Amino acid sequence: MNPFAPLAELSRALQSRQFSSVELTNLYLARLEKYGTQLGAVVTITRERALREAAAADAELARGSVQNRPLLGIPYGVKDLLATKDIPTTWGAEPYRNQVFDYDATVVERLTNAGAVLVAKLAMVELAGGFGYNNADASFTGPGRTPWNPEFWSGGSSSGPGAAVAAGLVAFAIGSETSGSILTPSAFCGVTGLRPTYGAVSRHGAMALCWTLDKIGPMARTAADCNTIFGIIRGEDERDPTTARVYRSGKATWVSSAAMALPGNLMKARIGLVKGSWEQVQPAVRANFLASVEVLRAQGHTVKEIDYPDLPFGPTVSVIVDAEGASAFEEILNDGRAKQLRCPADRIGGYESAATLAIDYLRAQRIRTKIRQALLKLFDEVDLIVSPTRGSIAYPIGPNFDEVYKDVRSGPSVISSMNLLGAPGVALPNGFGDNGLPTSIQFNAAPANEVLLMNAAVNYQLTTDHHTKVPQGFA
Amino acid sequence: MSSTRRDFARSLAIAGALARVTVPLAAADILAQTPPTPVPPPVGKALTEVVRASYAQHLDDAELARIDKDFQDYASMLVRFRKFELANADEPDFTFASLTERWT
Numbered sequence: 001m002n003p004f005a006p007l008a009e010l011s012r013a014l015q016s017r018q019f020s021s022v023e024l025t026n027l028y029l030a031r032l033e034k035y036g037t038q039l040g041a042v043v044t045i046t047r048e049r050a051l052r053e054a055a056a057a058d059a060e061l062a063r064g065s066v067q068n069r070p071l072l073g074i075p076y077g078v079k080d081l082l083a084t085k086d087i088p089t090t091w092g093a094e095p096y097r098n099q100v101f102d103y104d105a106t107v108v109e110r111l112t113n114a115g116a117v118l119v120a121k122l123a124m125v126e127l128a129g130g131f132g133y134n135n136a137d138a139s140f141t142g143p144g145r146t147p148w149n150p151e152f153w154s155g156g157s158s159s160g161p162g163a164a165v166a167a168g169l170v171a172f173a174i175g176s177e178t179s180g181s182i183l184t185p186s187a188f189c190g191v192t193g194l195r196p197t198y199g200a201v202s203r204h205g206a207m208a209l210c211w212t213l214d215k216i217g218p219m220a221r222t223a224a225d226c227n228t229i230f231g232i233i234r235g236e237d238e239r240d241p242t243t244a245r246v247y248r249s250g251k252a253t254w255v256s257s258a259a260m261a262l263p264g265n266l267m268k269a270r271i272g273l274v275k276g277s278w279e280q281v282q283p284a285v286r287a288n289f290l291a292s293v294e295v296l297r298a299q300g301h302t303v304k305e306i307d308y309p310d311l312p313f314g315p316t317v318s319v320i321v322d323a324e325g326a327s328a329f330e331e332i333l334n335d336g337r338a339k340q341l342r343c344p345a346d347r348i349g350g351y352e353s354a355a356t357l358a359i360d361y362l363r364a365q366r367i368r369t370k371i372r373q374a375l376l377k378l379f380d381e382v383d384l385i386v387s388p389t390r391g392s393i394a395y396p397i398g399p400n401f402d403e404v405y406k407d408v409r410s411g412p413s414v415i416s417s418m419n420l421l422g423a424p425g426v427a428l429p430n431g432f433g434d435n436g437l438p439t440s441i442q443f444n445a446a447p448a449n450e451v452l453l454m455n456a457a458v459n460y461q462l463t464t465d466h467h468t469k470v471p472q473g474f475a
Numbered sequence: 476m477s478s479t480r481r482d483f484a485r486s487l488a489i490a491g492a493l494a495r496v497t498v499p500l501a502a503a504d505i506l507a508q509t510p511p512t513p514v515p516p517p518v519g520k521a522l523t524e525v526v527r528a529s530y531a532q533h534l535d536d537a538e539l540a541r542i543d544k545d546f547q548d549y550a551s552m553l554v555r556f557r558k559f560e561l562a563n564a565d566e567p568d569f570t571f572a573s574l575t576e577r578w579t
Contacts, residue, residue: 312555312559315552315555315556316556318552333533334530336532348534348545351526351529351530351534352522352526352545352549354526354529354530355526355529355546360556362567363556363557363559363561364556365567365569366561366567366568367556367559368567368568369565369566369567370561372568
């Protein structure tokens, strides 16, 4: 059994009875026990539920009920902000350490119905980073560590999903992104992460940080895996009204990864490279990005450089997250439990956010309309917007973020802007930089255009092998 | 307390828009103890006082000093944001919908 095998390979092995789901589950449970704590990647190992679900999956496999069930018997983990019945859901934060819900989040429910096996609740930055953390040590489980070099951070706020997928502790994971929380840990851990269109995946049962920005998405070894998982968790949910706006538009569709990978099915795209996003980043990030661009060009995509709109993306996201986050966590601000948070910046950040002026919040949402218009206009010119995911490799554990990589200039904030638009994006590993740490490239598409986005990502990985690399010491 | 804070925030917002902050502190009881200041304090200082008035029981002096500094940095960050031109009819990027279905 190869814990790093992609989903299709694991599924084939399960269906051909090379090993059982219980055996595969026990493999991942053992790896979670062995490596989970040292990587700061795990909050709760859900052994009892996992073995129960694995046994049920084996029974279904024995009956041959495998048609269109690519996740049947496959073990996975979820960021610990998704509710799971009778299992603690801590939101990575001391004030919620003993919180238990009596239901599963919609995403977990859908994965359960698909026959997937929940093996772990994975670590995360406390409150998904909403109170302004400025250091890797911002969770009651300690700093998340990338398995490529555990002296460095796994990224946030989906730190556990990133590290657990990279180290082969789960076959795939579910993360969440408000502004960068799937793409950043995917980049720092060398895995593939998909941030879906806002509203494409139900958030029912997920911790709310920012109602107008929060999204749930998969993190896995390959783009094909992410697309397969997305096919299961996407769809309208009456318990999350934002999903109706996506699916009743009739624009959101899905195509299987296998179909995307068929010869001749590459959708040639007009690719826009964001000027200013690679020129002053770390040398390895720049070199790997330019090499990736050559791959895209060789595949037949049309590539050109684009001027990105000069708009206040960062402050706009900041004001929106501050206002909505302070409202979402008003209770722990009022009763003082915010002071139990791990990162000193988080202990006061929520109080600062609570002083956000209403007029600033509304201004931010009005500017957001302008930002949306400008970015949609850009998507009239190009199909995909491409840049390095991050301008640097992972941050070292210890110093505050603003104390390192001071010479890196990443240009326009593509991540912030795409989150304001609610557009889908995918981070793909594209090589390595200093200290043996991975680098990454991001593709972004117009809202509800995951088919084009993932077609490009799946086909990119058909001609590259960065996503097949495994960190030493975890094989 | 909340109505006082809201009134203050509104006055601060209006004053900020006019670049003429005249209300230095948050709560009415603090206002009563403070003589009028001839020179308007920076908005960041005023926001610190909002936090102090609302959450003083949870924050020590060092933390309030840190918050004060953060607000000054934050105000700098928001300069361009606050200068961004908007017309009267530019709507926020969310809209009230009167005909949404009843969600359970």
